[in-house]
Amino acid sequence: MTDASNNTTSNPNTDQNASSDAQQDASMKSKRKKGLTIVAIVVAIALMIYLIWTFIFSNSVSTDNAYVNVESADISSMVNGQVAEVLVKDTQQVKQGDVLVRIDPRDAKIALAQAEAELAKAKRQFTQTSANSSALTSQIAISEDDIKSAQAQVAQAEVNYEQAQLEFSRRSQLSATGAISKEEFTKAQSAMNAAKAALNVSKATLAQAESKRKAAQSNLAANEALIKGANQASTPDVLVAQAKLDQAKLDLERTEIKAPLDGVVARRNVQVGQRIAQGTSMMKVVPLVNMYVDANFKESQLKDVRVGQKATLTSDLYGDDVEYTGTVVGFSGGTGSAFALIPAQNATGNWIKVVQRLPVRIQLDPEPLKKHPLRVGLSMEATIDLRSDTQTK
Incomplete structure:
Protein backbone atom coordinates (compact mmCIF):
# COMPACT_ATOMS: atom_id res chain seq x y z
CA MET A 1 0.00 0.00 0.00
CA THR A 2 2.82 2.34 0.78
CA ASP A 3 4.51 1.69 -2.55
CA ALA A 4 1.37 2.28 -4.49
CA SER A 5 0.78 5.55 -2.73
CA ASN A 6 4.33 6.64 -3.40
CA ASN A 7 4.00 5.88 -7.10
CA THR A 8 0.79 7.75 -7.20
CA THR A 9 2.33 10.88 -5.65
CA SER A 10 5.45 10.89 -7.97
CA ASN A 11 3.64 11.03 -11.30
CA PRO A 12 2.55 14.69 -11.09
CA ASN A 13 6.16 15.87 -10.61
CA THR A 14 7.32 13.93 -13.60
CA ASP A 15 4.63 15.44 -15.74
CA GLN A 16 5.55 18.94 -14.58
CA ASN A 17 9.22 18.39 -15.43
CA ALA A 18 8.37 17.07 -18.84
CA SER A 19 6.11 20.05 -19.49
CA SER A 20 8.87 22.48 -18.38
CA ASP A 21 11.42 20.87 -20.67
CA ALA A 22 9.03 21.09 -23.58
CA GLN A 23 8.45 24.77 -22.92
CA GLN A 24 12.18 25.42 -22.75
CA ASP A 25 12.74 23.61 -26.03
CA ALA A 26 9.98 25.60 -27.69
CA SER A 27 11.45 28.84 -26.31
CA MET A 28 14.91 27.96 -27.61
CA LYS A 29 13.56 27.13 -31.01
CA SER A 30 11.67 30.42 -31.08
CA LYS A 31 14.80 32.38 -30.13
CA ARG A 32 16.88 30.49 -32.67
CA LYS A 33 14.31 31.23 -35.35
CA LYS A 34 14.30 34.93 -34.46
CA GLY A 35 18.08 35.00 -34.47
CA LEU A 36 18.22 33.38 -37.88
CA THR A 37 15.59 35.81 -39.12
CA ILE A 38 17.61 38.77 -37.87
CA VAL A 39 20.76 37.38 -39.44
CA ALA A 40 18.91 36.86 -42.72
CA ILE A 41 17.61 40.42 -42.58
CA VAL A 42 21.09 41.79 -41.89
CA VAL A 43 22.55 39.75 -44.72
CA ALA A 44 19.76 40.92 -47.04
CA ILE A 45 20.35 44.56 -46.07
CA ALA A 46 24.10 44.18 -46.57
CA LEU A 47 23.52 42.56 -49.94
CA MET A 48 21.14 45.36 -50.94
CA ILE A 49 23.63 48.00 -49.86
CA TYR A 50 26.34 46.24 -51.82
CA LEU A 51 24.14 46.05 -54.91
CA ILE A 52 23.13 49.71 -54.60
CA TRP A 53 26.76 50.73 -54.22
CA THR A 54 27.88 48.51 -57.07
CA PHE A 55 25.27 49.57 -59.61
CA ILE A 56 24.58 53.17 -58.55
CA PHE A 57 27.13 54.87 -56.33
CA SER A 58 30.23 53.18 -57.67
CA ASN A 59 29.38 54.57 -61.11
CA SER A 60 29.43 58.18 -59.97
CA VAL A 61 31.56 60.58 -57.96
CA SER A 62 30.26 63.52 -55.98
CA THR A 63 31.53 66.59 -54.16
CA ASP A 64 30.01 69.56 -52.39
CA ASN A 65 33.21 71.58 -52.86
CA ALA A 66 31.97 73.24 -56.05
CA TYR A 67 31.24 76.84 -56.98
CA VAL A 68 29.58 78.73 -59.84
CA ASN A 69 31.84 80.76 -62.11
CA VAL A 70 31.60 82.61 -65.43
CA GLU A 71 33.77 84.59 -67.83
CA SER A 72 32.80 88.13 -66.85
CA ALA A 73 33.51 91.25 -68.92
CA ASP A 74 35.84 93.88 -67.48
CA ILE A 75 34.57 97.31 -68.58
CA SER A 76 37.45 99.74 -69.03
CA SER A 77 38.00 103.04 -70.81
CA MET A 78 39.79 103.11 -74.17
CA VAL A 79 40.26 106.91 -74.10
CA ASN A 80 41.34 109.54 -71.62
CA GLY A 81 38.79 112.02 -70.35
CA GLN A 82 36.36 113.14 -67.68
CA VAL A 83 33.29 111.06 -66.87
CA ALA A 84 30.17 112.96 -67.89
CA GLU A 85 27.49 110.35 -67.09
CA VAL A 86 27.22 107.00 -65.34
CA LEU A 87 23.98 105.36 -66.47
CA VAL A 88 24.03 102.13 -64.46
CA LYS A 89 24.50 100.96 -60.89
CA ASP A 90 25.48 97.75 -59.15
CA THR A 91 23.09 94.78 -59.51
CA GLN A 92 21.40 96.39 -62.55
CA GLN A 93 20.71 94.09 -65.48
CA VAL A 94 21.87 95.38 -68.86
CA LYS A 95 21.55 94.26 -72.47
CA GLN A 96 24.30 94.11 -75.05
CA GLY A 97 24.78 97.57 -76.55
CA ASP A 98 23.34 99.52 -73.60
CA VAL A 99 25.34 102.66 -72.78
CA LEU A 100 27.03 102.28 -69.40
CA VAL A 101 29.24 105.38 -69.15
CA ARG A 102 29.65 108.57 -71.19
CA ILE A 103 32.97 110.42 -71.24
CA ASP A 104 33.08 114.12 -72.11
CA PRO A 105 33.31 114.06 -75.93
CA ARG A 106 34.51 117.63 -76.57
CA ASP A 107 38.21 116.77 -76.76
CA LEU A 250 36.85 105.65 -83.17
CA ASP A 251 37.97 107.68 -80.15
CA LEU A 252 34.75 109.71 -80.37
CA GLU A 253 32.69 106.51 -80.49
CA ARG A 254 34.58 105.19 -77.48
CA THR A 255 33.44 108.11 -75.36
CA GLU A 256 30.22 106.09 -75.09
CA ILE A 257 31.12 102.87 -73.27
CA LYS A 258 28.59 100.13 -74.02
CA ALA A 259 27.85 96.72 -72.56
CA PRO A 260 29.56 93.98 -74.62
CA LEU A 261 27.04 91.34 -73.51
CA ASP A 262 23.88 90.72 -71.50
CA GLY A 263 24.45 90.50 -67.79
CA VAL A 264 24.43 92.14 -64.38
CA VAL A 265 26.58 95.12 -63.37
CA ALA A 266 29.01 94.40 -60.54
CA ARG A 267 31.88 96.21 -58.78
CA ARG A 268 31.09 99.64 -60.22
CA ASN A 269 33.84 102.01 -59.11
CA VAL A 270 33.42 105.06 -61.36
CA GLN A 271 31.78 108.38 -60.51
CA VAL A 272 30.63 111.43 -62.46
CA GLY A 273 33.41 114.01 -62.78
CA GLN A 274 36.17 111.47 -62.30
CA ARG A 275 39.19 111.90 -64.55
CA ILE A 276 40.07 108.51 -65.98
CA ALA A 277 43.00 107.31 -68.04
CA GLN A 278 43.03 104.83 -70.87
CA GLY A 279 42.69 101.30 -69.53
CA THR A 280 41.04 102.28 -66.24
CA SER A 281 38.67 99.54 -65.04
CA MET A 282 35.25 100.94 -64.17
CA MET A 283 32.99 97.93 -63.55
CA LYS A 284 32.25 94.36 -64.50
CA VAL A 285 29.33 92.87 -66.40
CA VAL A 286 28.61 89.35 -65.23
CA PRO A 287 26.61 87.25 -67.74
CA LEU A 288 23.81 85.02 -66.51
CA VAL A 289 24.33 82.46 -69.27
CA ASN A 290 27.29 80.31 -70.31
CA MET A 291 28.01 79.65 -66.66
CA TYR A 292 30.16 76.78 -65.46
CA VAL A 293 30.98 75.11 -62.16
CA ASP A 294 34.48 74.48 -60.85
CA ALA A 295 34.05 71.28 -58.86
CA ASN A 296 37.01 70.41 -56.63
CA PHE A 297 37.17 66.61 -56.55
CA LYS A 298 39.58 64.59 -54.46
CA GLU A 299 42.44 63.13 -56.42
CA SER A 300 41.27 59.64 -55.45
CA GLN A 301 37.94 60.28 -57.20
CA LEU A 302 39.31 61.23 -60.61
CA LYS A 303 40.54 57.88 -61.91
CA ASP A 304 37.56 57.32 -64.22
CA VAL A 305 36.48 60.95 -64.81
CA ARG A 306 36.69 61.94 -68.47
CA VAL A 307 35.88 64.96 -70.60
CA GLY A 308 32.38 64.64 -72.05
CA GLN A 309 30.81 62.88 -69.08
CA LYS A 310 27.46 64.15 -67.87
CA ALA A 311 26.91 65.67 -64.46
CA THR A 312 23.95 66.59 -62.29
CA LEU A 313 24.18 69.49 -59.89
CA THR A 314 22.15 71.15 -57.17
CA SER A 315 22.54 74.58 -55.66
CA ASP A 316 22.28 75.62 -52.04
CA LEU A 317 20.25 78.59 -53.30
CA TYR A 318 17.34 76.50 -54.59
CA GLY A 319 17.89 73.23 -52.73
CA ASP A 320 17.55 69.66 -54.00
CA ASP A 321 14.23 70.38 -55.74
CA VAL A 322 16.03 72.20 -58.59
CA GLU A 323 18.48 70.08 -60.54
CA TYR A 324 20.97 71.36 -63.11
CA THR A 325 22.68 69.35 -65.80
CA GLY A 326 26.08 69.84 -67.33
CA THR A 327 29.05 68.32 -69.10
CA VAL A 328 32.65 67.89 -68.02
CA VAL A 329 34.71 70.12 -70.34
CA GLY A 330 38.15 70.04 -68.80
CA PHE A 331 40.52 69.71 -65.87
CA SER A 332 42.65 72.35 -64.22
CA GLY A 333 46.37 72.33 -64.90
CA GLY A 334 47.12 71.85 -61.21
CA THR A 335 45.64 71.52 -57.77
CA GLY A 336 44.50 74.47 -55.74
CA SER A 337 47.52 74.27 -53.45
CA ALA A 338 49.91 74.25 -56.43
CA PHE A 339 48.58 77.63 -57.59
CA ALA A 340 48.34 79.12 -54.09
CA LEU A 341 50.13 82.37 -53.33
CA ILE A 342 52.41 80.44 -50.99
CA PRO A 343 52.59 76.83 -52.30
CA ALA A 344 52.88 74.03 -49.75
CA GLN A 345 56.43 72.90 -49.02
CA ASN A 346 56.16 69.12 -48.54
CA ALA A 347 59.89 68.40 -48.41
CA THR A 348 60.05 68.84 -44.65
CA GLY A 349 60.59 66.51 -41.72
CA ASN A 350 57.09 66.99 -40.32
CA TRP A 351 55.32 66.26 -43.59
CA ILE A 352 51.77 64.95 -43.35
CA LYS A 353 50.01 63.67 -46.45
CA VAL A 354 46.87 65.64 -47.31
CA VAL A 355 44.49 64.48 -50.03
CA GLN A 356 44.61 67.10 -52.78
CA ARG A 357 41.69 68.41 -54.80
CA LEU A 358 41.75 69.14 -58.54
CA PRO A 359 39.25 71.59 -60.09
CA VAL A 360 37.07 69.98 -62.76
CA ARG A 361 35.15 72.35 -65.00
CA ILE A 362 31.52 71.46 -65.71
CA GLN A 363 29.68 73.52 -68.32
CA LEU A 364 26.07 74.06 -67.28
CA ASP A 365 23.26 73.48 -69.77
CA PRO A 366 21.42 76.73 -70.61
CA GLU A 367 17.81 75.60 -70.17
CA PRO A 368 17.88 75.11 -66.37
CA LEU A 369 19.76 78.42 -66.04
CA LYS A 370 16.97 80.29 -67.81
CA LYS A 371 14.41 79.02 -65.32
CA HIS A 372 16.60 79.27 -62.24
CA PRO A 373 19.41 81.84 -62.68
CA LEU A 374 22.58 81.46 -60.66
CA ARG A 375 25.19 83.95 -59.48
CA VAL A 376 28.97 83.74 -59.45
CA GLY A 377 30.39 82.12 -56.33
CA LEU A 378 27.30 80.17 -55.25
CA SER A 379 27.89 76.77 -53.67
CA MET A 380 26.93 73.69 -55.68
CA GLU A 381 26.91 69.95 -55.19
CA ALA A 382 28.10 68.06 -58.29
CA THR A 383 27.75 64.39 -59.23
CA ILE A 384 29.46 63.02 -62.34
CA ASP A 385 28.04 59.91 -64.01
CA LEU A 386 31.08 57.81 -64.86
CA ARG A 387 29.10 55.69 -67.35
CA SER A 388 27.79 58.57 -69.41
CA ASP A 389 30.80 58.83 -71.72
CA THR A 390 30.55 55.17 -72.69
CA GLN A 391 26.79 55.46 -73.15
CA THR A 392 27.32 58.44 -75.43
CA LYS A 393 29.80 56.48 -77.54
Whole structure:
Protein backbone atom coordinates (compact mmCIF):
# COMPACT_ATOMS: atom_id res chain seq x y z
CA MET A 1 0.00 0.00 0.00
CA THR A 2 2.82 2.34 0.78
CA ASP A 3 4.51 1.69 -2.55
CA ALA A 4 1.37 2.28 -4.49
CA SER A 5 0.78 5.55 -2.73
CA ASN A 6 4.33 6.64 -3.40
CA ASN A 7 4.00 5.88 -7.10
CA THR A 8 0.79 7.75 -7.20
CA THR A 9 2.33 10.88 -5.65
CA SER A 10 5.45 10.89 -7.97
CA ASN A 11 3.64 11.03 -11.30
CA PRO A 12 2.55 14.69 -11.09
CA ASN A 13 6.16 15.87 -10.61
CA THR A 14 7.32 13.93 -13.60
CA ASP A 15 4.63 15.44 -15.74
CA GLN A 16 5.55 18.94 -14.58
CA ASN A 17 9.22 18.39 -15.43
CA ALA A 18 8.37 17.07 -18.84
CA SER A 19 6.11 20.05 -19.49
CA SER A 20 8.87 22.48 -18.38
CA ASP A 21 11.42 20.87 -20.67
CA ALA A 22 9.03 21.09 -23.58
CA GLN A 23 8.45 24.77 -22.92
CA GLN A 24 12.18 25.42 -22.75
CA ASP A 25 12.74 23.61 -26.03
CA ALA A 26 9.98 25.60 -27.69
CA SER A 27 11.45 28.84 -26.31
CA MET A 28 14.91 27.96 -27.61
CA LYS A 29 13.56 27.13 -31.01
CA SER A 30 11.67 30.42 -31.08
CA LYS A 31 14.80 32.38 -30.13
CA ARG A 32 16.88 30.49 -32.67
CA LYS A 33 14.31 31.23 -35.35
CA LYS A 34 14.30 34.93 -34.46
CA GLY A 35 18.08 35.00 -34.47
CA LEU A 36 18.22 33.38 -37.88
CA THR A 37 15.59 35.81 -39.12
CA ILE A 38 17.61 38.77 -37.87
CA VAL A 39 20.76 37.38 -39.44
CA ALA A 40 18.91 36.86 -42.72
CA ILE A 41 17.61 40.42 -42.58
CA VAL A 42 21.09 41.79 -41.89
CA VAL A 43 22.55 39.75 -44.72
CA ALA A 44 19.76 40.92 -47.04
CA ILE A 45 20.35 44.56 -46.07
CA ALA A 46 24.10 44.18 -46.57
CA LEU A 47 23.52 42.56 -49.94
CA MET A 48 21.14 45.36 -50.94
CA ILE A 49 23.63 48.00 -49.86
CA TYR A 50 26.34 46.24 -51.82
CA LEU A 51 24.14 46.05 -54.91
CA ILE A 52 23.13 49.71 -54.60
CA TRP A 53 26.76 50.73 -54.22
CA THR A 54 27.88 48.51 -57.07
CA PHE A 55 25.27 49.57 -59.61
CA ILE A 56 24.58 53.17 -58.55
CA PHE A 57 27.13 54.87 -56.33
CA SER A 58 30.23 53.18 -57.67
CA ASN A 59 29.38 54.57 -61.11
CA SER A 60 29.43 58.18 -59.97
CA VAL A 61 31.56 60.58 -57.96
CA SER A 62 30.26 63.52 -55.98
CA THR A 63 31.53 66.59 -54.16
CA ASP A 64 30.01 69.56 -52.39
CA ASN A 65 33.21 71.58 -52.86
CA ALA A 66 31.97 73.24 -56.05
CA TYR A 67 31.24 76.84 -56.98
CA VAL A 68 29.58 78.73 -59.84
CA ASN A 69 31.84 80.76 -62.11
CA VAL A 70 31.60 82.61 -65.43
CA GLU A 71 33.77 84.59 -67.83
CA SER A 72 32.80 88.13 -66.85
CA ALA A 73 33.51 91.25 -68.92
CA ASP A 74 35.84 93.88 -67.48
CA ILE A 75 34.57 97.31 -68.58
CA SER A 76 37.45 99.74 -69.03
CA SER A 77 38.00 103.04 -70.81
CA MET A 78 39.79 103.11 -74.17
CA VAL A 79 40.26 106.91 -74.10
CA ASN A 80 41.34 109.54 -71.62
CA GLY A 81 38.79 112.02 -70.35
CA GLN A 82 36.36 113.14 -67.68
CA VAL A 83 33.29 111.06 -66.87
CA ALA A 84 30.17 112.96 -67.89
CA GLU A 85 27.49 110.35 -67.09
CA VAL A 86 27.22 107.00 -65.34
CA LEU A 87 23.98 105.36 -66.47
CA VAL A 88 24.03 102.13 -64.46
CA LYS A 89 24.50 100.96 -60.89
CA ASP A 90 25.48 97.75 -59.15
CA THR A 91 23.09 94.78 -59.51
CA GLN A 92 21.40 96.39 -62.55
CA GLN A 93 20.71 94.09 -65.48
CA VAL A 94 21.87 95.38 -68.86
CA LYS A 95 21.55 94.26 -72.47
CA GLN A 96 24.30 94.11 -75.05
CA GLY A 97 24.78 97.57 -76.55
CA ASP A 98 23.34 99.52 -73.60
CA VAL A 99 25.34 102.66 -72.78
CA LEU A 100 27.03 102.28 -69.40
CA VAL A 101 29.24 105.38 -69.15
CA ARG A 102 29.65 108.57 -71.19
CA ILE A 103 32.97 110.42 -71.24
CA ASP A 104 33.08 114.12 -72.11
CA PRO A 105 33.31 114.06 -75.93
CA ARG A 106 34.51 117.63 -76.57
CA ASP A 107 38.21 116.77 -76.76
CA ALA A 108 37.43 113.89 -79.11
CA LYS A 109 35.33 116.18 -81.33
CA ILE A 110 38.19 118.69 -81.57
CA ALA A 111 40.59 115.90 -82.52
CA LEU A 112 38.10 114.72 -85.13
CA ALA A 113 37.83 118.20 -86.67
CA GLN A 114 41.63 118.46 -86.79
CA ALA A 115 41.91 115.07 -88.48
CA GLU A 116 39.32 116.08 -91.07
CA ALA A 117 41.28 119.27 -91.79
CA GLU A 118 44.53 117.31 -92.19
CA LEU A 119 42.85 114.94 -94.62
CA ALA A 120 41.54 117.85 -96.71
CA LYS A 121 45.03 119.39 -96.67
CA ALA A 122 46.61 116.13 -97.84
CA LYS A 123 44.14 115.86 -100.70
CA ARG A 124 44.85 119.44 -101.77
CA GLN A 125 48.58 118.82 -101.63
CA PHE A 126 48.13 115.86 -103.97
CA THR A 127 46.15 118.04 -106.35
CA GLN A 128 48.86 120.71 -106.11
CA THR A 129 51.58 118.14 -106.72
CA SER A 130 49.75 116.92 -109.80
CA ALA A 131 49.48 120.48 -111.05
CA ASN A 132 53.18 121.05 -110.37
CA SER A 133 54.03 118.30 -112.82
CA SER A 134 52.37 120.24 -115.62
CA ALA A 135 54.10 123.44 -114.56
CA LEU A 136 57.48 121.74 -114.40
CA THR A 137 56.95 120.19 -117.84
CA SER A 138 56.25 123.66 -119.23
CA GLN A 139 59.29 125.00 -117.41
CA ILE A 140 61.45 122.35 -119.05
CA ALA A 141 60.10 123.34 -122.45
CA ILE A 142 60.90 127.00 -121.74
CA SER A 143 64.37 126.01 -120.60
CA GLU A 144 64.88 124.21 -123.91
CA ASP A 145 64.04 127.45 -125.76
CA ASP A 146 66.35 129.41 -123.49
CA ILE A 147 69.16 126.96 -124.19
CA LYS A 148 68.67 127.28 -127.94
CA SER A 149 68.68 131.06 -127.68
CA ALA A 150 71.81 131.00 -125.51
CA GLN A 151 73.51 128.62 -127.95
CA ALA A 152 72.79 131.07 -130.77
CA GLN A 153 74.17 133.93 -128.72
CA VAL A 154 77.32 131.92 -127.99
CA ALA A 155 77.78 131.22 -131.72
CA GLN A 156 77.31 134.88 -132.55
CA ALA A 157 79.71 135.91 -129.79
CA GLU A 158 82.32 133.46 -131.07
CA VAL A 159 82.06 134.96 -134.57
CA ASN A 160 82.35 138.48 -133.18
CA TYR A 161 85.33 137.46 -131.09
CA GLU A 162 87.07 135.88 -134.08
CA GLN A 163 86.52 139.05 -136.15
CA ALA A 164 87.79 141.21 -133.30
CA GLN A 165 90.89 139.03 -133.04
CA LEU A 166 91.57 139.35 -136.81
CA GLU A 167 91.06 143.11 -136.67
CA PHE A 168 93.37 143.40 -133.66
CA SER A 169 96.02 141.30 -135.41
CA ARG A 170 95.83 143.50 -138.51
CA ARG A 171 96.01 146.69 -136.44
CA SER A 172 98.98 145.29 -134.57
CA GLN A 173 100.94 144.82 -137.82
CA LEU A 174 100.04 148.30 -139.04
CA SER A 175 100.89 149.85 -135.70
CA ALA A 176 104.37 148.33 -135.92
CA THR A 177 105.02 150.19 -139.21
CA GLY A 178 103.44 153.40 -137.93
CA ALA A 179 100.65 153.25 -140.51
CA ILE A 180 97.95 153.80 -137.87
CA SER A 181 97.75 155.81 -134.76
CA LYS A 182 97.95 154.41 -131.28
CA GLU A 183 94.34 155.38 -130.75
CA GLU A 184 93.15 153.09 -133.53
CA PHE A 185 95.30 150.27 -132.13
CA THR A 186 93.80 150.78 -128.69
CA LYS A 187 90.26 150.71 -130.10
CA ALA A 188 90.96 147.44 -131.89
CA GLN A 189 92.33 145.95 -128.68
CA SER A 190 89.30 147.14 -126.69
CA ALA A 191 86.92 145.73 -129.31
CA MET A 192 88.65 142.34 -129.06
CA ASN A 193 88.40 142.35 -125.26
CA ALA A 194 84.74 143.34 -125.44
CA ALA A 195 84.03 140.53 -127.90
CA LYS A 196 85.77 138.06 -125.60
CA ALA A 197 83.74 139.28 -122.61
CA ALA A 198 80.53 139.00 -124.63
CA LEU A 199 81.48 135.44 -125.55
CA ASN A 200 82.03 134.58 -121.87
CA VAL A 201 78.68 136.14 -120.94
CA SER A 202 76.85 134.17 -123.61
CA LYS A 203 78.52 130.95 -122.47
CA ALA A 204 77.48 131.70 -118.86
CA THR A 205 73.94 132.36 -120.06
CA LEU A 206 73.94 129.01 -121.86
CA ALA A 207 75.24 127.23 -118.73
CA GLN A 208 72.56 128.91 -116.63
CA ALA A 209 69.84 127.83 -119.03
CA GLU A 210 71.11 124.26 -118.97
CA SER A 211 71.18 124.32 -115.14
CA LYS A 212 67.59 125.54 -115.05
CA ARG A 213 66.59 122.72 -117.34
CA LYS A 214 68.33 120.13 -115.13
CA ALA A 215 66.70 121.59 -112.03
CA ALA A 216 63.28 121.50 -113.66
CA GLN A 217 63.87 117.91 -114.78
CA SER A 218 64.92 116.88 -111.23
CA ASN A 219 61.89 118.59 -109.72
CA LEU A 220 59.65 116.90 -112.26
CA ALA A 221 61.17 113.48 -111.47
CA ALA A 222 60.71 114.04 -107.73
CA ASN A 223 57.18 115.26 -108.25
CA GLU A 224 56.32 112.30 -110.44
CA ALA A 225 57.74 109.94 -107.82
CA LEU A 226 55.23 111.32 -105.32
CA ILE A 227 52.20 110.72 -107.51
CA LYS A 228 53.32 107.88 -109.78
CA GLY A 229 50.86 104.98 -109.71
CA ALA A 230 48.60 106.71 -107.19
CA ASN A 231 45.46 108.74 -107.17
CA GLN A 232 44.09 111.15 -104.63
CA ALA A 233 42.65 108.35 -102.48
CA SER A 234 45.73 106.09 -102.49
CA THR A 235 48.62 108.48 -102.08
CA PRO A 236 50.59 107.84 -98.82
CA ASP A 237 49.95 111.28 -97.28
CA VAL A 238 46.22 110.92 -97.87
CA LEU A 239 46.23 107.39 -96.44
CA VAL A 240 48.01 108.57 -93.28
CA ALA A 241 45.55 111.42 -92.87
CA GLN A 242 42.63 109.04 -93.47
CA ALA A 243 43.96 106.67 -90.78
CA LYS A 244 44.19 109.55 -88.31
CA LEU A 245 40.61 110.50 -89.17
CA ASP A 246 39.42 106.93 -88.61
CA GLN A 247 41.22 106.86 -85.26
CA ALA A 248 39.60 110.16 -84.27
CA LYS A 249 36.15 108.80 -85.18
CA LEU A 250 36.85 105.65 -83.17
CA ASP A 251 37.97 107.68 -80.15
CA LEU A 252 34.75 109.71 -80.37
CA GLU A 253 32.69 106.51 -80.49
CA ARG A 254 34.58 105.19 -77.48
CA THR A 255 33.44 108.11 -75.36
CA GLU A 256 30.22 106.09 -75.09
CA ILE A 257 31.12 102.87 -73.27
CA LYS A 258 28.59 100.13 -74.02
CA ALA A 259 27.85 96.72 -72.56
CA PRO A 260 29.56 93.98 -74.62
CA LEU A 261 27.04 91.34 -73.51
CA ASP A 262 23.88 90.72 -71.50
CA GLY A 263 24.45 90.50 -67.79
CA VAL A 264 24.43 92.14 -64.38
CA VAL A 265 26.58 95.12 -63.37
CA ALA A 266 29.01 94.40 -60.54
CA ARG A 267 31.88 96.21 -58.78
CA ARG A 268 31.09 99.64 -60.22
CA ASN A 269 33.84 102.01 -59.11
CA VAL A 270 33.42 105.06 -61.36
CA GLN A 271 31.78 108.38 -60.51
CA VAL A 272 30.63 111.43 -62.46
CA GLY A 273 33.41 114.01 -62.78
CA GLN A 274 36.17 111.47 -62.30
CA ARG A 275 39.19 111.90 -64.55
CA ILE A 276 40.07 108.51 -65.98
CA ALA A 277 43.00 107.31 -68.04
CA GLN A 278 43.03 104.83 -70.87
CA GLY A 279 42.69 101.30 -69.53
CA THR A 280 41.04 102.28 -66.24
CA SER A 281 38.67 99.54 -65.04
CA MET A 282 35.25 100.94 -64.17
CA MET A 283 32.99 97.93 -63.55
CA LYS A 284 32.25 94.36 -64.50
CA VAL A 285 29.33 92.87 -66.40
CA VAL A 286 28.61 89.35 -65.23
CA PRO A 287 26.61 87.25 -67.74
CA LEU A 288 23.81 85.02 -66.51
CA VAL A 289 24.33 82.46 -69.27
CA ASN A 290 27.29 80.31 -70.31
CA MET A 291 28.01 79.65 -66.66
CA TYR A 292 30.16 76.78 -65.46
CA VAL A 293 30.98 75.11 -62.16
CA ASP A 294 34.48 74.48 -60.85
CA ALA A 295 34.05 71.28 -58.86
CA ASN A 296 37.01 70.41 -56.63
CA PHE A 297 37.17 66.61 -56.55
CA LYS A 298 39.58 64.59 -54.46
CA GLU A 299 42.44 63.13 -56.42
CA SER A 300 41.27 59.64 -55.45
CA GLN A 301 37.94 60.28 -57.20
CA LEU A 302 39.31 61.23 -60.61
CA LYS A 303 40.54 57.88 -61.91
CA ASP A 304 37.56 57.32 -64.22
CA VAL A 305 36.48 60.95 -64.81
CA ARG A 306 36.69 61.94 -68.47
CA VAL A 307 35.88 64.96 -70.60
CA GLY A 308 32.38 64.64 -72.05
CA GLN A 309 30.81 62.88 -69.08
CA LYS A 310 27.46 64.15 -67.87
CA ALA A 311 26.91 65.67 -64.46
CA THR A 312 23.95 66.59 -62.29
CA LEU A 313 24.18 69.49 -59.89
CA THR A 314 22.15 71.15 -57.17
CA SER A 315 22.54 74.58 -55.66
CA ASP A 316 22.28 75.62 -52.04
CA LEU A 317 20.25 78.59 -53.30
CA TYR A 318 17.34 76.50 -54.59
CA GLY A 319 17.89 73.23 -52.73
CA ASP A 320 17.55 69.66 -54.00
CA ASP A 321 14.23 70.38 -55.74
CA VAL A 322 16.03 72.20 -58.59
CA GLU A 323 18.48 70.08 -60.54
CA TYR A 324 20.97 71.36 -63.11
CA THR A 325 22.68 69.35 -65.80
CA GLY A 326 26.08 69.84 -67.33
CA THR A 327 29.05 68.32 -69.10
CA VAL A 328 32.65 67.89 -68.02
CA VAL A 329 34.71 70.12 -70.34
CA GLY A 330 38.15 70.04 -68.80
CA PHE A 331 40.52 69.71 -65.87
CA SER A 332 42.65 72.35 -64.22
CA GLY A 333 46.37 72.33 -64.90
CA GLY A 334 47.12 71.85 -61.21
CA THR A 335 45.64 71.52 -57.77
CA GLY A 336 44.50 74.47 -55.74
CA SER A 337 47.52 74.27 -53.45
CA ALA A 338 49.91 74.25 -56.43
CA PHE A 339 48.58 77.63 -57.59
CA ALA A 340 48.34 79.12 -54.09
CA LEU A 341 50.13 82.37 -53.33
CA ILE A 342 52.41 80.44 -50.99
CA PRO A 343 52.59 76.83 -52.30
CA ALA A 344 52.88 74.03 -49.75
CA GLN A 345 56.43 72.90 -49.02
CA ASN A 346 56.16 69.12 -48.54
CA ALA A 347 59.89 68.40 -48.41
CA THR A 348 60.05 68.84 -44.65
CA GLY A 349 60.59 66.51 -41.72
CA ASN A 350 57.09 66.99 -40.32
CA TRP A 351 55.32 66.26 -43.59
CA ILE A 352 51.77 64.95 -43.35
CA LYS A 353 50.01 63.67 -46.45
CA VAL A 354 46.87 65.64 -47.31
CA VAL A 355 44.49 64.48 -50.03
CA GLN A 356 44.61 67.10 -52.78
CA ARG A 357 41.69 68.41 -54.80
CA LEU A 358 41.75 69.14 -58.54
CA PRO A 359 39.25 71.59 -60.09
CA VAL A 360 37.07 69.98 -62.76
CA ARG A 361 35.15 72.35 -65.00
CA ILE A 362 31.52 71.46 -65.71
CA GLN A 363 29.68 73.52 -68.32
CA LEU A 364 26.07 74.06 -67.28
CA ASP A 365 23.26 73.48 -69.77
CA PRO A 366 21.42 76.73 -70.61
CA GLU A 367 17.81 75.60 -70.17
CA PRO A 368 17.88 75.11 -66.37
CA LEU A 369 19.76 78.42 -66.04
CA LYS A 370 16.97 80.29 -67.81
CA LYS A 371 14.41 79.02 -65.32
CA HIS A 372 16.60 79.27 -62.24
CA PRO A 373 19.41 81.84 -62.68
CA LEU A 374 22.58 81.46 -60.66
CA ARG A 375 25.19 83.95 -59.48
CA VAL A 376 28.97 83.74 -59.45
CA GLY A 377 30.39 82.12 -56.33
CA LEU A 378 27.30 80.17 -55.25
CA SER A 379 27.89 76.77 -53.67
CA MET A 380 26.93 73.69 -55.68
CA GLU A 381 26.91 69.95 -55.19
CA ALA A 382 28.10 68.06 -58.29
CA THR A 383 27.75 64.39 -59.23
CA ILE A 384 29.46 63.02 -62.34
CA ASP A 385 28.04 59.91 -64.01
CA LEU A 386 31.08 57.81 -64.86
CA ARG A 387 29.10 55.69 -67.35
CA SER A 388 27.79 58.57 -69.41
CA ASP A 389 30.80 58.83 -71.72
CA THR A 390 30.55 55.17 -72.69
CA GLN A 391 26.79 55.46 -73.15
CA THR A 392 27.32 58.44 -75.43
CA LYS A 393 29.80 56.48 -77.54
